[in-house]
Amino acid sequence: MADQSKKQDKNIELLIIGGGAAGLTAGIYGARAKLETLIIEDELVGGQIRDAYAIENYPGFSSVGGVELAERMQRQSLEAGAVIDDLDAVVSVKLSAAEKIVETNKYRYHAKALIIAAGSKRRQLPIAEEEKFRGNGIHYCELCDGRFYEGKHIAVVGGGSAAVGAVQHLSNYAAKITLIHRSEKLRADQKSQQALMENEKVEILWNSEIKEALGNERLSGVIVENRLDGTRRQIELDGIFVYIGSVARTGIYKDYLTLDAEGNLVAGEDCKTDVEGVFVAGDVRSKRIRQLTTAVSDGTIAALMAEEYIRQR
Incomplete structure (x- = not known):
């Protein structure tokens, strides 16, 4: 891990944590709104949809491979103008109405608005071996x-x-x-x-x-x-x-944002958290239904709400 004191500081208008369906959709909308948009992802871009052999419930595709759909979303986000920095993990955050600071292994970001679309990680088989x-x-x-x-x-x-x-x-x-x-x-x-x-x-x-x-x-x-x-x-x-479910990747935010009993970030249908200028999208948001289409919907709403927040300031 890089020396925290020697990290380069970067200012960004819209910072998106997570490069899955929700994060990539938010990147498309943010970039098309002419916001300086950066998506950071600690693993492969595309998230869990990359693991799907075939997706048959996404509008416009009677059947599409998960990897193909992930790559299409990634390409569309880049073509819209978003920047994607993969394989860089978030190590700490400092969130308030006044500032949104996100430190990764490589940089210290200062964002005007933040969208958390960090998704979840696979639950491991609960046996000693x-x-x-x-x-x-x-x-x-x-x-x-x-x-x-x-x-x-x-x-x-x-x-x-x-x-x-x-x-x-x-x-x-x-x-x-x-x-x-x-x-x-x-x-x-x-x-x-x-x-x-x-x-x-x-x-x-x-x-x-x-x-x-x-x-x-x-x-x-x-x-x-x-x-x-x-x-x-x-x-x-x-x-x-x-394939026994997933665990929300939210531990790093618990000191600043409200989590539900399952560890998901609490936000309404407007994707707003209890910190002004911080939004949440995708499976990491506390909600009843989690589907690819609901993740894309969250990404859309979060980006539009973030744009409105930035413009008003």
């Missing part, structure tokens, strides 16, 4: 690691759209897929569920959880417990892909 087998049998990205399991038996953990979509992609490689879900019903849309049920490679273990991962240097199996009767069984398999 997770760290031991992470990247060596336990994975969180089917697009990245699915190809290593050609002809193998793998497990997918979860019951939402991400898990069911992962099964679809992993079916291109694996000989057998065991879907392990802690509930008795799936949360994915009905079309995706139907495709899952018709997939001959898939076996579903309902009301079940992984309690232990087995293996020496590499994963060789798991112990699965039925949540209803407590019975356990051992399953031999070669890999696990995990």
Whole structure:
């Protein structure tokens, strides 16, 4: 990490933290409003949509790959005039009506308005062996690691759209897929569920959880417990892909902004936080529905509200 005292100070009109769907949309609107707009992202631009094998509920596309859509959004944001600085993480913030200071590994930014679209990070499989087998049998990205399991038996953990979509992609490689879900019903849309049920490679273990991962240097199996009767069984398999939700990336803001019980930033439909000139967009905002379309909507509203705030000052 860079020496905090030697960082270069930079002034910016609109600073956006997060380069996912919400942040990129905010970048498009901010730049088109002729605001000096900078998007900072600590990972790959595109966020979680990059992990989607196929997106079939985004208007204008009957089906589009997550990576393709992310790259289209990134390109459109750049063409509008936004600047994107990826692989630079936020290390501290100081937020008030008078000043918005954001320090990253490389710079100290002074922004007139700030949009937080930091998104969330994947929840890790809650077993003792997770760290031991992470990247060596336990994975969180089917697009990245699915190809290593050609002809193998793998497990997918979860019951939402991400898990069911992962099964679809992993079916291109694996000989057998065991879907392990802690509930008795799936949360994915009905079309995706139907495709899952018709997939001959898939076996579903309902009301079940992984309690232990087995293996020496590499994963060789798991112990699965039925949540209803407590019975356990051992399953031999070669890999696990995990999709059990996400954790909001908001800890750095808790001293300045209000968080809900799940750690999301509290803001209304106008995306305004309780600090003047600070807005929040996307999955990191406290709300009931989290979809790609709602993230894009938040990005639009946050950017327009930020423009209005800057113009009024």
